[in-house]
Amino acid sequence: MEAVKSIDLVKVYHSKENVEALKNVNLSINKGELYTLLGPNGAGKTTFLRIVSTQLLLTKGEAYVLGYDVTMQPEEVRKHIAVVPQDVATYGNFTPWEYCYYFSLLRGIPKRDVKEKAENALKAVELWDLRNRPCATLSGGEKRRAIIASVLSSDADVLMLDEPTSGLDAVARRNVWSVLRDMVEQGKTIVLTTHIMEEAEIVSDRLAIIHKGIVIAQGAPDQIKGLAKEKFRVVVEGNLKSLGLSENDNHTVKFGSKHIIYVKNEDEAIDLVGKALKKGLRAETAPLTLEDVFVKLVGGETD
Amino acid sequence: MNLKMLKDTLIITALKSIPDLKRQPLMIFLIGLISSLPLYFIVVFGGQISYGLIGAMVSTVSFIGMSAAIQDVTWDRYVKIREMIIAMPVHPLSYALGIALAPLMLSLPSLFFFGAVATMLGALTISSLLWATLALILCWATVSSIGFLISTYLQKSSPYTINSISNILGIALGFIPPVYYPEEMLGSFSWISAIFPTSNTASLIRVYSGSLSLPLEMVIARWVILIITTAVFAAITAAKAKWRES
Numbered sequence: 001m002e003a004v005k006s007i008d009l010v011k012v013y014h015s016k017e018n019v020e021a022l023k024n025v026n027l028s029i030n031k032g033e034l035y036t037l038l039g040p041n042g043a044g045k046t047t048f049l050r051i052v053s054t055q056l057l058l059t060k061g062e063a064y065v066l067g068y069d070v071t072m073q074p075e076e077v078r079k080h081i082a083v084v085p086q087d088v089a090t091y092g093n094f095t096p097w098e099y100c101y102y103f104s105l106l107r108g109i110p111k112r113d114v115k116e117k118a119e120n121a122l123k124a125v126e127l128w129d130l131r132n133r134p135c136a137t138l139s140g141g142e143k144r145r146a147i148i149a150s151v152l153s154s155d156a157d158v159l160m161l162d163e164p165t166s167g168l169d170a171v172a173r174r175n176v177w178s179v180l181r182d183m184v185e186q187g188k189t190i191v192l193t194t195h196i197m198e199e200a201e202i203v204s205d206r207l208a209i210i211h212k213g214i215v216i217a218q219g220a221p222d223q224i225k226g227l228a229k230e231k232f233r234v235v236v237e238g239n240l241k242s243l244g245l246s247e248n249d250n251h252t253v254k255f256g257s258k259h260i261i262y263v264k265n266e267d268e269a270i271d272l273v274g275k276a277l278k279k280g281l282r283a284e285t286a287p288l289t290l291e292d293v294f295v296k297l298v299g300g301e302t303d
Numbered sequence: 304m305n306l307k308m309l310k311d312t313l314i315i316t317a318l319k320s321i322p323d324l325k326r327q328p329l330m331i332f333l334i335g336l337i338s339s340l341p342l343y344f345i346v347v348f349g350g351q352i353s354y355g356l357i358g359a360m361v362s363t364v365s366f367i368g369m370s371a372a373i374q375d376v377t378w379d380r381y382v383k384i385r386e387m388i389i390a391m392p393v394h395p396l397s398y399a400l401g402i403a404l405a406p407l408m409l410s411l412p413s414l415f416f417f418g419a420v421a422t423m424l425g426a427l428t429i430s431s432l433l434w435a436t437l438a439l440i441l442c443w444a445t446v447s448s449i450g451f452l453i454s455t456y457l458q459k460s461s462p463y464t465i466n467s468i469s470n471i472l473g474i475a476l477g478f479i480p481p482v483y484y485p486e487e488m489l490g491s492f493s494w495i496s497a498i499f500p501t502s503n504t505a506s507l508i509r510v511y512s513g514s515l516s517l518p519l520e521m522v523i524a525r526w527v528i529l530i531i532t533t534a535v536f537a538a539i540t541a542a543k544a545k546w547r548e549s
Contacts, residue, residue, distance in 0.1 A: 050548075053390045057549045074547065075392060083390040089382040093322040102318040106311060106391050134326055150387075160390075 001067050003158050003189035004029040004052050010060035011047050011213075021047040023213040024061070029206075031066075031157075034180060034190045036200045038290075039210035040298055045193040046086050046162055048210070052191070053083045053160045065158060082107070082156035084164050086193075088147050092136030096127045096146035099135075103150040114153075121153035124179045141168045148176060152183065159183065161192040165199070177203045197291035211298045221290055228293045230262035232269035238281035243272070253295075262292065308397045315393075315401025319375065320408045334406075335413030338363040341483045353426030353514065355483050360417045360435075361505045362477030363410050364443040369476065371406045372450025373469035377462045395546040403447040414439070431511035441529045442504035446476065448536035449500075455544045476501045485515065503529050 004027065011022040022044045029035040037045040050056040052063050054074040062069065068076040090099070100118035109117060122128045125145040135143050144167055151159055159180075165173040177199055180190055184205070194200050200207060201221045208218035217224050230251065237258045240247055245261065253260045263269045269285040276283035304312075323330055338359040345355040379385040379402070388398055418435070421427040427435060450469070457465055476482075480502035486493040496502040507525055509515035517525070 050386075055386055055389050055547060057547055078390055078392045081390055083387055085383040085386040087383065088387070091322070091378075091382060091384065093326045094318075095322070098318070098322055102314060103387070103391070105314045106318075106388065106393055108307075108392060134322075147387075 001031070002028045002064070003031045003033075004035075004063075004065050004191055006048070006052070006061065006063045008061040009048070009051065009058055009063055011044070011051060011056070012059045021213050022051075022058075025210070025213070025215055027208055027215060027218065029189065029191055031189050032184060032187050033205040034184045034192070034203055036204040036207040037191070037193045037210055038195075038197070038200060038207055038294060039193075043210045043298075044213040045210055047213075049083075049160050049162050049191065049193065052077075053081055054078055055083075079108070080157045082151040082154035082159050084147055084151050084159075084161040086162035087166075088144075090135035090138075090143045090146060092134055094135050094146075095132050096122055096135070096138075096142075096149060097131040099146050099150040100153045104153050104155070107154050107156070109153075109155055117153040117155065118149075121149040124152060124182070125149045126175055141172045144168055145172065145176070148179075152179065156188075158189045158191065161190065163193050163195065165194060165196065173199065197289065197294055201290040209294060209297055216297055225288055225290060225293050228262075228288055228296050230264050230292075231288055232263050232266055232285055233288055233292055234261045234263060234269050234272045234276075234283060234285045235259070236261060236272075236276045236281055236283045238276075238279075242279045242281070243275055260292075262288070262296075304396065308394045311393050311397035312400045312404065315388075315398055316404040316408060319402060319405030323405075324409060331409055331412050334363065334367065334410045335359075335416060337366060338413065338417070338477070341478065345483065350484065353421065353424055354485055354509075356417050356421035356424065356426050357435075357505050357508050357512075358477075358483030360414055360421070360439060361442060361482050361501050361508070363413050363417070364407070364439050365446045365477045365482075365501045366473040367406045367410045368403065368443045368446035369450045369473040370469050371403045372447045373454045373457075373465055373472075374462070375402050375406070376451065376454045377457070377460075377465045380458070381462050389546060395544070399451060399544075403443075403451075407443060426514065427508070427512045431508065431513075434511040435508045438504045438507045438529070441533055442500050445500040445529065445533040445536060448533060448540050451544065452536055452540040455540065481505065485509070487515075497525055497528055500529060500532055 006025050006027045009022050009025040013019040013021055025048060037048060039045045051058050052065055052070055054070050054077050058071060064070065065077045066080050070077050097118060100121055101114055104114045104117055122131050125148055127142060127145050127149055130138060130142060135146060148164055165176050168176065181203060184190055204221060206220050207224065208215050217227055235258055240259055245252065247254050251262045261272065263272060273283045273285050342352065342355045342359060345352060418427060476499060480499040481489060481496045482501045482505045486496035486502065486506050489495055496506050503525055506515055510517050510522055
């Protein structure tokens with residue numbers, strides 16, 4: 001049985017103009033995997049998470065969490081999930097300890113176990129020493145970690161995290177990813193959204209790219225990267241004309257004086273780097289990243 | 304309401320009151336201070352302090368009920384704590400009751416203080432305390448229901464706008480109708496007192512403490528109005544409020 005499953009899921013926001021946020025989304029997330037939803041802003045990632053976390057009603061289709069129907073059995077679903085919403089903030093008077101303690105009690109964890117779980121969660125996100133500090137006195141990253149700790153201490157089988165690391169510095173982000181991977185090793189399922197492609201590529205077991213409400217790709221990071229025609233990128237600093245290339249080429253992206261040129265294989269990449277160096281330009285090559293593929297996919301250029 | 308719902312209500316009440324109480328204990332004095340401000344003018348201008356004390360008790364529960372139902376719900380939405388709670392095995396009624404009860408807990412010291420002084424000054428009798436408590440609970444429930452109803456219609460407004468609306472309504476309900484002053488002052492319009500849950504409550508308390516004389520059928524009618532108002536607003540709120548967005 002899948003941890004999360006959606007079948008032809010449709011969500012339409014009814015307002016002056018009906019906005020179709022999800023269009024026949026079919027996703028299947030296995031138990032015990034870390035699954036990432038990628039997509040540009042407004043792609044439908046948050047809408048999907050809000051539906052499967054029973055906060056938002058779907059318009060058409062079906063969605064299940066651990067076999068429970070999110071529309072008909074929300075109470076059962078809620079016993080097994082914990083959520084970190086997008087752009088979540090904290091109450092200034094609450095401490096990280098209070099977040100963990102009270103939220104665990106609300107999730108029905110027996111009082112005798114709550115303290116131990118709260119302690120473990122706060123230590124995992126390195127907030128134990130700050131556990132009794134009101135959130136008003138914590139930094140943005142510490143506040144976010146307090147919220148994440150409240151979810152980690154929940155004992156939930158499926159954690160749904162909407163951009164959990166947004167606003168965190170690099171060290172704090174790595175701590176969070178490490179904790180999440182540990183949770184997956186313990187058998188938890190994690191569904192999250194993020195804009196940080198490099199990290200998504202490393203930590204995700206599988207991922208889906210959603211664009212304008214449609215799942216345009218899903219699979220393991222390597223499978224997704226395999227969808228692009230080009231397999232290597234060459235970064236050249238300087239004038240491309242000397243290499244006989246155009247800045248307006250479909251395979252070229254310009255960043256100030258630097259250009260990323262996408263090529264099909266390693267030989268082509270090495271050849272291009274050699275040519276650039278001979279012309280006195282700075283150049284380097286590397287395999288395609290998930291971000292490269294993401295940009296190409298949401299730009300509509302795939303096989 | 305089952306045991307789990309009751310337990311969750313108490314947890315939410317604790318969550319929404321204990322941290323505030325620990326870190327901002329002055330809040331307790333502030334709650335009492337707002338309601339006791341009119342007492343200063345009553346004393347200065349030679350009014351009856353006994354009326355003012357009952358008014359202070361009523362406006363305390365009214366202000367607290369309105370502010371909890373409108374402001375707390377809105378801030379919960381703003382910081383997204385509400386979204387986190389929706390995704391927990393918590394019944395919406397537990398959440399609503401917990402939210403409404405939390406500030407009531409913070410206002411208890413003020414209520415006890417006003418009640419004690421009113422009893423000492425003879426504005427309340429020991430025998431009338433039970434009726435006064437019952438009327439205050441109904442007043443709190445009505446105003447909270449009105450507040451919850453308003454907050455369901457103002458979901459898109461900013462917390463700052465809602466803050467202002469809540470304060471205006473709280474002041475309007477607590478200070479304009481005959482809450483701090485006897486309804487007889489309105490002359491032939493004294494029936495207006497029965498319309499507002501706040502002034503209706505104040506008048507009922509005065510009836511039981513002997514400072515207002517109303518025929519028995521009128522007293523019963525006042526209780527019925529208070530109960531029906533509570534039930535109607537609670538029912539409309541329950542029908543309109545959505546735990547899960549559509």
